[in-house]
Amino acid sequence: xxxxxTNTTATARQPRGLAIGIDIGGTKVAAGVxxxxxxxxxxxxxxxxxxxxxxKVVEDTIAGLVEELRADCSVSAVxxxxxxxxxxxxxxxxxxxxxxxxxxxxxxxxRTRLGLPVVVENDANxxxxxxxCVGAGRDVRDVVVVNLGTGIGGAVxxxxxxxxxxxxxxxxxxxxxxxxxxxxxECGNRGCWEQYASGHSVTREARELVAADSPVAxxxxxxxxxxxxxxxxxxxSELAAKGDxxxxxxxxxxxxxxxxxxxxxxxxFDPELFVIGGGVSECGDLLLEPARRSxxxxxxxxxxxxxxxxxAAELGNEAGLIGVADLAREALPRRRQGRRQRGLSDxxxxxxx
Amino acid sequence: xxxxxTNTTATARQPRGLAIGIDIGGTKVAAGVxxxxxxxxxxxxxxxxxxxxxxKVVEDTIAGLVEELRADCSVSAVxxxxxxxxxxxxxxxxxxxxxxxxxxxxxxxxRTRLGLPVVVENDANxxxxxxxCVGAGRDVRDVVVVNLGTGIGGAVxxxxxxxxxxxxxxxxxxxxxxxxxxxxxECGNRGCWEQYASGHSVTREARELVAADSPVAxxxxxxxxxxxxxxxxxxxSELAAKGDxxxxxxxxxxxxxxxxxxxxxxxxFDPELFVIGGGVSECGDLLLEPARRSxxxxxxxxxxxxxxxxxAAELGNEAGLIGVADLAREALPRRRQGRRQRGLSDxxxxxxx
Numbered sequence: 291x292x293x294x295x296t297n298t299t300a301t302a303r304q305p306r307g308l309a310i311g312i313d314i315g316g317t318k319v320a321a322g323v324x325x326x327x328x329x330x331x332x333x334x335x336x337x338x339x340x341x342x343x344x345x346k347v348v349e350d351t352i353a354g355l356v357e358e359l360r361a362d363c364s365v366s367a368v369x370x371x372x373x374x375x376x377x378x379x380x381x382x383x384x385x386x387x388x389x390x391x392x393x394x395x396x397x398x399x400x401r402t403r404l405g406l407p408v409v410v411e412n413d414a415n416x417x418x419x420x421x422x423c424v425g426a427g428r429d430v431r432d433v434v435v436v437n438l439g440t441g442i443g444g445a446v447x448x449x450x451x452x453x454x455x456x457x458x459x460x461x462x463x464x465x466x467x468x469x470x471x472x473x474x475x476e477c478g479n480r481g482c483w484e485q486y487a488s489g490h491s492v493t494r495e496a497r498e499l500v501a502a503d504s505p506v507a508x509x510x511x512x513x514x515x516x517x518x519x520x521x522x523x524x525x526x527s528e529l530a531a532k533g534d535x536x537x538x539x540x541x542x543x544x545x546x547x548x549x550x551x552x553x554x555x556x557x558x559f560d561p562e563l564f565v566i567g568g569g570v571s572e573c574g575d576l577l578l579e580p581a582r583r584s585x586x587x588x589x590x591x592x593x594x595x596x597x598x599x600x601x602a603a604e605l606g607n608e609a610g611l612i613g614v615a616d617l618a619r620e621a622l623p624r625r626r627q628g629r630r631q632r633g634l635s636d637x638x639x640x641x642x643x
Numbered sequence: 644x645x646x647x648x649t650n651t652t653a654t655a656r657q658p659r660g661l662a663i664g665i666d667i668g669g670t671k672v673a674a675g676v677x678x679x680x681x682x683x684x685x686x687x688x689x690x691x692x693x694x695x696x697x698x699k700v701v702e703d704t705i706a707g708l709v710e711e712l713r714a715d716c717s718v719s720a721v722x723x724x725x726x727x728x729x730x731x732x733x734x735x736x737x738x739x740x741x742x743x744x745x746x747x748x749x750x751x752x753x754r755t756r757l758g759l760p761v762v763v764e765n766d767a768n769x770x771x772x773x774x775x776c777v778g779a780g781r782d783v784r785d786v787v788v789v790n791l792g793t794g795i796g797g798a799v800x801x802x803x804x805x806x807x808x809x810x811x812x813x814x815x816x817x818x819x820x821x822x823x824x825x826x827x828x829e830c831g832n833r834g835c836w837e838q839y840a841s842g843h844s845v846t847r848e849a850r851e852l853v854a855a856d857s858p859v860a861x862x863x864x865x866x867x868x869x870x871x872x873x874x875x876x877x878x879x880s881e882l883a884a885k886g887d888x889x890x891x892x893x894x895x896x897x898x899x900x901x902x903x904x905x906x907x908x909x910x911x912f913d914p915e916l917f918v919i920g921g922g923v924s925e926c927g928d929l930l931l932e933p934a935r936r937s938x939x940x941x942x943x944x945x946x947x948x949x950x951x952x953x954x955a956a957e958l959g960n961e962a963g964l965i966g967v968a969d970l971a972r973e974a975l976p977r978r979r980q981g982r983r984q985r986g987l988s989d990x991x992x993x994x995x996x
Contacts, residue, residue, distance in 0.1 A: 384948060385948070456949075457913055457948060461911065462944065466907040467821065467907055470822060479943060553820070554907075555911070557816065557819050558813065559813055559911075560815075562810075588832060590830045591728055591738060591812065592831070594745070
């Protein structure tokens, strides 16, 4: 992660040192001690406290992981990535669908408790930051990152800087409408992109195929003994990798919708590169090739414009904790220098690993 | 337009002086001498040369207008706004649907011919710049501008700076797909936003209503003597303003689609303000109220997030020439200072008029 620190001197870099990154997902909390070059030195992992539990329980979980990790090394900052809307001060979680947080002042609570500087960041922003600094987007300055998990998370890097929006919640691409009156989404609306190109959509379509007892779904039906509720996105992806036609088609459908949405984002953002991350992206070209085809088809001005590349993310499921550790670390000297933090986070000097 | 020059000294501003702005639309070319405070001192207007004519004819038209205008005053730069894709160096028009330009190196040709510094800019970027500096977006730093004309043009101002994208063609919102397999668009795709929320869409729907000889369209039918081909967006807007129910509904339909697209843009960009410009926006609340309603309905995370405001543009059809004149003027000292021009154009110091 030193990449974007290339222009700073070793002396200036020294105080930044190690940072702890914590990535709070819907089911797991992953934590690690991260070096300025993006290496993870130590790891901890635990279950995400149930949504019904009070916010305090998640705070306890985070504090416990930090105390364990800092017992063995000296860290200068803590970054917390969460799947939710984080305000522009990177202090409060406004809303997290999978957690009990509603306008939760997480940063200040943890800072007081841990005695360390803390930054809270949206998980897609955090993992995008890592990919741009030391992953698939290194050496590229204008990148849109799309993370395909249960839903779709997104982040935007403009001219080497993370773009957060006026209120900190830019990049919610998963909730752009692509089908009027389409499938109902967990956000309350209908026809959101993530209802057509995410782990959730692949699972839903596969279950409907099995429930319909369609002959094309024979392998899937056998794999779950006829019980559609046992189908997961991972199963579909495994069967597709083995060549099962129905599962290949299910990924093609999701990939095709992925490409349509990417073409929309290209019209709006005109990036140089799309990085596709998240669990579903591990399907690789089974997903990305159909996406590239439909992207080219749906891209406005094709023939007259340079086309953005579409690449798979490189850092896997540690991207979030690597990215947020670095964001926490790099917030340190800036705050001292009195530079503005709102809207854009700078990654100017990053080059190579 | 001096607004964003507040932080520069009077001495530094002096050399910028007057600039000429030229806005090339599908039917008219508008030109004017613009002061650093955004006032238009002198104006010229002519027909846009037919698409079948060679690029040289448009160049002649521009050069003629500049020579006329500079005969009476000393200008320091020329800005040319065009409805098309302009490259990231603001030198070439890659593609302009209504003109003969294809990868046309307009900037250098005009610079040589006129002996003045020239900047070429997308027309939506130019008018957005004017609105942010001295129009509806002054004092706001994160603004998305949507111009409703025959089609939809767009522009993004992030933290007070114009965002152009990696290749100079960000903000092509009109060609984001909102209806899969929807109406065919002039860009070649189907279901583009501008097929549902633009002057073109209002005209098309009104013509279909009249062609269907629907009783609800009685006033419209009478107004054009039964000849649907005579219907224009302006007519629909005039009849709606007089209270004709069918025309009010046609604007409601366009406004509702406008709100859906704005909600998509809010999910992606999270701006503080949307400014709605272009000829169609002159319908005012007949269009904007339905847009605000459907925006609130389609906005993801409603209830947990601050909502962007939606305001009408203030500068009318001179916004493009005012904005591009200023962009040309402000490119002058920067180039001398060797500052980067790609991607973001700074409007940092603008405050008030």
